[in-house]
Amino acid sequence: MPDNEHGTADYGERFREACGHAKEASSSLRRSIEELIPPGFIEHRRAARREMLLALRSLLDAAIERGDKRTTG
Numbered sequence: 001m002p003d004n005e006h007g008t009a010d011y012g013e014r015f016r017e018a019c020g021h022a023k024e025a026s027s028s029l030r031r032s033i034e035e036l037i038p039p040g041f042i043e044h045r046r047a048a049r050r051e052m053l054l055a056l057r058s059l060l061d062a063a064i065e066r067g068d069k070r071t072t073g
Helices: 011-036 039-072
Strands: none
Touching: none
């Protein structure tokens, strides 16, 4: 890394390098964890997350409807 006039490396370049290392570490950690967890768990977790999001959507839709009824009713 080239030094600037103050004798320190360019901050932006160091930041990009650090981000690259963090991204690689994150990917490596994720792969390691995925090797420990059975595939069935991952599938069920995804399905459960989807169901939770659908439930939340339902709750928000009901709240919006109540709000609409108050303003028009």
